[in-house]
Amino acid sequence: MQQMSTxxxxxxxxxxxxxxxxxxxxxxxxxxxxxxxxxxxxxxxLGGATHYLEHLLFKGTARRTALQISAEIDAVxxxxxxxxxxxxxxxxxxxxxxxxxxxxxxxxxxLTSALNRAEDVDAERxxxxxxxxxxxxxxxxxxxxxxxxxxxxxxPLGRPVLGTVxxxxxxxxxxxxxxxxxxxxxxNLVVAAAGNVDHDQVVRLVERAFAGVLANADRSAxxxxxxxxxxxxxxxxxxxxxxxxxxEQAHIVLGMPxxxxxxxxxxxxxxxxxxxxxxxxxxxFQEVREKRGLAYSVYSFTSGFAxxxxxxxxxxxxxxxxxxxxxICRDELDRAATEGIGGEELRRAxxxxxxxxxLALEDTGALMNRLGKGELxxxxxxxxxxxxxxxxxxxxxxxxxxxxDVLAQRPSLALIGPFRDKQAAAFAEAVS
Numbered sequence: 001m002q003q004m005s006t007x008x009x010x011x012x013x014x015x016x017x018x019x020x021x022x023x024x025x026x027x028x029x030x031x032x033x034x035x036x037x038x039x040x041x042x043x044x045x046l047g048g049a050t051h052y053l054e055h056l057l058f059k060g061t062a063r064r065t066a067l068q069i070s071a072e073i074d075a076v077x078x079x080x081x082x083x084x085x086x087x088x089x090x091x092x093x094x095x096x097x098x099x100x101x102x103x104x105x106x107x108x109x110x111l112t113s114a115l116n117r118a119e120d121v122d123a124e125r126x127x128x129x130x131x132x133x134x135x136x137x138x139x140x141x142x143x144x145x146x147x148x149x150x151x152x153x154x155x156p157l158g159r160p161v162l163g164t165v166x167x168x169x170x171x172x173x174x175x176x177x178x179x180x181x182x183x184x185x186x187x188n189l190v191v192a193a194a195g196n197v198d199h200d201q202v203v204r205l206v207e208r209a210f211a212g213v214l215a216n217a218d219r220s221a222x223x224x225x226x227x228x229x230x231x232x233x234x235x236x237x238x239x240x241x242x243x244x245x246x247x248e249q250a251h252i253v254l255g256m257p258x259x260x261x262x263x264x265x266x267x268x269x270x271x272x273x274x275x276x277x278x279x280x281x282x283x284x285f286q287e288v289r290e291k292r293g294l295a296y297s298v299y300s301f302t303s304g305f306a307x308x309x310x311x312x313x314x315x316x317x318x319x320x321x322x323x324x325x326x327x328i329c330r331d332e333l334d335r336a337a338t339e340g341i342g343g344e345e346l347r348r349a350x351x352x353x354x355x356x357x358x359l360a361l362e363d364t365g366a367l368m369n370r371l372g373k374g375e376l377x378x379x380x381x382x383x384x385x386x387x388x389x390x391x392x393x394x395x396x397x398x399x400x401x402x403x404x405d406v407l408a409q410r411p412s413l414a415l416i417g418p419f420r421d422k423q424a425a426a427f428a429e430a431v432s
Contacts (some may be wrong), residue, residue, distance in 0.1 A: 007371070007381070008199040009134045014217035015187035015224070016210060019371040020202050021194040023364070029195030030364040031103045031202075032092030033111050033157050034372035036190070036224055037183040039163075040086045040156040040305070048163015049171055049179045052121075052128055057091065058082075059115035059120040060157075063107070071379055072106055078105070084161055087227060087305060088376050096191060097196035101205055104193075107207030113187070116180055118173040139251045139416040140297075140316060144394065146241045147253035147312055147414035153235040186210065186217050187224045190375045194367035226379050229260055232308035233307045237410035238432055242424035245254040250322040250417035254329050254431060256409040257314025258262055259402070261304030261377055268398040269311065269406065275341045275349035275399075276332065277313055284313060285330050294321050294328070306377075311406050319417045326430050330411070337407035339401030343387060354391045358384060 005023045012018065039050050052086060059066045073080045078095035080103075093103040135141050145160045152158030157414040163171075193202050207214070234257055259265050277284035277300025288298045313333070315323045341349065360366050361384065374381030382390070413431050415424070 003216050005367075006199075008172075010199070012186070012203075012207060012210070013219040014214045016189055016191065016206070016214065017375060018191045018203055018206055019375055020128040020192070020197050020199040021311065021367050021371055022197050022199065023367070024196055025196065026035070026364055027375050028364050029097045029100045029103070029197050030092060030094040030368040031100060031107055031192075031193045032090050032368045032372055033107055033402060034181070034190040034192060034376055035089040035111075035184060036087075036188045036227070038066045038085050038087040038089060038414060039159065039161040041183065042156060042159075042163060042179075045170070046175060046179060047127065047159055047167030048161075049176050050089055050212060050260075051162050052124070052171060052176055053114075053116075053180055054084045054089060054091075055124045056060065056116050056120055057110045057114045059117070060115055060122065061109045062115065063113065065155055067141040068296050069106060069110065072102060076102060078103060080341055081098045083295060086157060086161060088121065088373070090369070090372060092365070092368060099138075100193070100195075100202075102354045104202070104205045104252065106207055110204065111184060111215045112210055114180060116173065116177040121171075121173040121176060125171075125241060128162065128168050129165060133357060139245060139247050139249070140314075142243075142255050143251040143314070143364065143416045146243060146416065147255060147412070148310070149414040150239045150241040150414050151234055151257060151310060152232060152257070153239075154245050157232050157308065160237075161262055176207070179242050186213055187221050188388075190372050192368045192371035192375070195364035196370060198216050202264060215375045221399050226260050226377065227306040229262060235412065237412065239412045239423065240428040240431075241412075241414045241420055243416045244419055244424075244426070245416050247319075249316045250419070251414065252286045252315045252317070252322065252325060252329075253312050253414040254333075254405065254411050255310060257309035258302050258309030258406055259304065260307050260309050262306075263309070264305070264377060265398070265402045266302075266304055268394050269348070270348045270353050271302050271391065271394045272336065272341060272403055273302045273311070273398050274337055274352045275345050278349070279352055281348060282331065284315075287328055287332065288325060289350060292324075292328075296324075319419070322415070322417065322419075322427065326413075326427060330431055333407045339398060339404045342396040346394075346396055346399065350391060350394055354388050357391060383390075390425070
């Protein structure tokens, strides 16, 4: 990055962590509060509770109604949102730098003083169910949940972040509020702010906003430790999940367990991912789309969790072309597992990952995300130069090793389309 930036951190009594990255050349700031809890932390009877809370925290506090929460940010031209993943949740607001005190007050109020009223739980239930229905209406999105189920089965990593219709309908106000009280304490939170911010001012404003919570917290408490890197339970290799739907396209995800978010091989796997399916020059794009015209969208992806990870290929194609597309994808996995990548292909993939890494950090929201996620997942963050050093240092041997370790596994398959049982069995045999 060209901007001169400074990262600072403070831990308040009670274990609340505050991180800032000051970039004086920006005129905006993004403030976020990260919760070290995601859908992975839910028991089956709490399925979807973490995401449900994401909705409820916008419904009102002791000081603000739902309308006041949104109106105060709208009045300064800001934007506010939240997202839930399998391992953490984030609430944030992006505003002009002069309006940062307002953003801190509003978002902190939501996190510390949520009412989670029974009437709001009932009203928002329909909204969450609509969100589940919206996902089910988008097979290109739903197939990724189906793939997670194929790899991880009925485990926390295999269940959808949104929950299911049954789990959402069964959640009570007491269960959701209990989940909030158990996981939204200061030890489990990370405050992150980036842009034209002053660290000392952010600390003062956060201390004021969290005063009531910190007064009742254990003042000697340390921040929660990083999530243990325990291996996740996985389904047998080659598991197949097929959802028979009357869709115009077949939606395919073919893949296997990858590497965890702290595994040093993740840098080499990221470069391999770029070469295999990360751009228009990638092997999959060229073979599936450019040469044969079999799919409009085809790409590979990698995801890292604590103790586990995923590597997969997505493609959307005409149902009658599914077998052909699957064979190409399987052949490319096998070729990469056997040969790795090298020469110009390696240099191009390294350049792609390095460039994307830097360009992704060119706004305050991305910088805030890097601070919060880095603290929760790694206990800190690498500088941009350190990140680039990791990527640029990837060698042919490292890529060949991770390709052999990951891609040589028998893949699992998730498939949504107009397929009968016999067709599904044939596809399962094709990828075995």
